[in-house]
Amino acid sequence: xxxxxxxxxxxxxxxxxxxxxxxxxxxxxxxxxxxxxxxxxxxxxxxxxxxxxxxxxxxxxxxxxxxxxxxxxxxxxxxxxxxxxxxxxxxxxxxxxxxxxxxxxxxxxxxxxxxxxxxxxxxxxxxxxxxxxxxxxxxxxxxxxxxxxxxxxxxxxxxxxxxxxxxxxxxxxxxxxxxxxxxxxxxxxxxxxxxxxxxxxxxxxxxxxxxxxxxxxxxxxxxxxxxxxxxxxxxxxxxxxxxxxxxxxxxxxxxxxxxxxxxxxxxxxxxxxxxxxxxxxxxxxxxxxxxxxxxxxxxxxxxxxxxxxx
Amino acid sequence: xxxxxxxxxxxxxxxxxxxxxxxxxxxxxxxxxxxxxxxxxxxxxxxxxxxxxxxxxxxxxxxxxxxxxxxxxxx
Numbered sequence: 001x002x003x004x005x006x007x008x009x010x011x012x013x014x015x016x017x018x019x020x021x022x023x024x025x026x027x028x029x030x031x032x033x034x035x036x037x038x039x040x041x042x043x044x045x046x047x048x049x050x051x052x053x054x055x056x057x058x059x060x061x062x063x064x065x066x067x068x069x070x071x072x073x074x075x076x077x078x079x080x081x082x083x084x085x086x087x088x089x090x091x092x093x094x095x096x097x098x099x100x101x102x103x104x105x106x107x108x109x110x111x112x113x114x115x116x117x118x119x120x121x122x123x124x125x126x127x128x129x130x131x132x133x134x135x136x137x138x139x140x141x142x143x144x145x146x147x148x149x150x151x152x153x154x155x156x157x158x159x160x161x162x163x164x165x166x167x168x169x170x171x172x173x174x175x176x177x178x179x180x181x182x183x184x185x186x187x188x189x190x191x192x193x194x195x196x197x198x199x200x201x202x203x204x205x206x207x208x209x210x211x212x213x214x215x216x217x218x219x220x221x222x223x224x225x226x227x228x229x230x231x232x233x234x235x236x237x238x239x240x241x242x243x244x245x246x247x248x249x250x251x252x253x254x255x256x257x258x259x260x261x262x263x264x265x266x267x268x269x270x271x272x273x274x275x276x277x278x279x280x281x282x283x284x285x286x287x288x289x290x291x292x293x294x295x296x297x298x299x300x301x302x303x304x305x306x307x308x309x310x
Numbered sequence: 311x312x313x314x315x316x317x318x319x320x321x322x323x324x325x326x327x328x329x330x331x332x333x334x335x336x337x338x339x340x341x342x343x344x345x346x347x348x349x350x351x352x353x354x355x356x357x358x359x360x361x362x363x364x365x366x367x368x369x370x371x372x373x374x375x376x377x378x379x380x381x382x383x384x385x
Contacts, residue, residue: 107343108340108343111336111339111340111343112340114333114336116331116332116333116336116337117332117333117336117337117340118332118337118340119337119340119341119344120340122344123340123341123343123344126344126347126348127344127347129347129348129351130347130351133351141350141351141353141354142350144353144354144357145350145353149366150365150366150370152353152370155369155370159369184347184350187347
């Protein structure tokens with residue numbers, strides 16, 4: 001064969017290419033396998049996504065033919081006060097909810113992995129149960145507990161001779177209830193991530209630090225927390241994206257109330273799209289939300305990479 | 311040999327006992343948080359056995375005064 005006399009440097013690539021030529025199944029089979037993913041991706045992600053992008057450039061109302069109106073939806077959007085108020089409320093909710101969520105889940109995970117606590121198994125079951133409940137039901141449960149007239153919390157407050165709070169008609173308190181309900185419903189998943197990550201930290205690190213006389217706080221801040229960084233990053237990223245897309249729980253909890261004060265982005269999209277049948281406009285809001293989420297994710301990824309190098 | 315290792319262990323025993331043994335405060339904290347997490351579900355579960363009128367009558371009680379499964383039979 002001619003390849004046999006070729007110099008050594010070209011021998012390997014030649015052989016590799018000849019192997020590829022010899023087995024056509026090796027190019028056909030991967031293509032075949034990837035086709036499934038590509039078809040599903042195009043059908044269920046790219047298709048609806050580009051349809052949404054197209055709708056955002058039209059005045060589509062759900063019936064009739066969409067008429068192309070260019071960037072009108074977007075120019076209207078950037079002058080829309082309700083859009084800015086829902087955006088700022090979403091940001092506020094995310095900024096408050098994500099750290100609370102993080103601290104609660106990490107604290108619970110530490111307690112559940114600590115050898116110094118008892119009832120860990122039964123506690124883990126209890127902490128996991130809210131994850132099995134639909135977000136709609138989570139909203140209903142907390143709406144019930146924080147009801148203004150027959151809610152449990154106000155009843156307990158009145159028993160203690162404390163002033164009852166307007167959990168439904170005060171916008172800030174209503175947001176606090178949303179944050180409580182969200183943390184209650186979402187802790188389970190974050191807790192699982194943290195527990196798995198804490199278990200993966202080699203015991204020898206902790207034991208060595210212990211023998212060197214490190215206190216519990218030192219061991220946590222110098223060993224566990226730095227080693228949990230990848231998990232923390234993922235938890236914060238998922239938590240941020242999840243909070244900004246929060247919908248079902250709020251919808252059943254207080255419907256963005258009082259009024260539209262706590263209406264978050266997705267609810268605004270839902271209201272304009274499905275209640276006012278303004279699908280073109282709602283699609284434009286969705287596109288803006290998607291761009292915001294992409295930017296948030298990119299910033300956080302860059303942040304994570306920089307932290308890794310440090 | 312055994313006495314020396316035993317002696318070394320007792321010298322460290324205080325710090326080890328705190329780590330290896332049960333910390334009552336941490337356990338209490340865990341139980342408290344677990345109770346806080348369990349309570350909404352418990353409240354909801356017990357409320358499901360209350361007749362409708364009892365849901366909207368003060369004083370609120372944890373356990374239904376009259377147990378009913380009418381909610382379940384309707385559902």
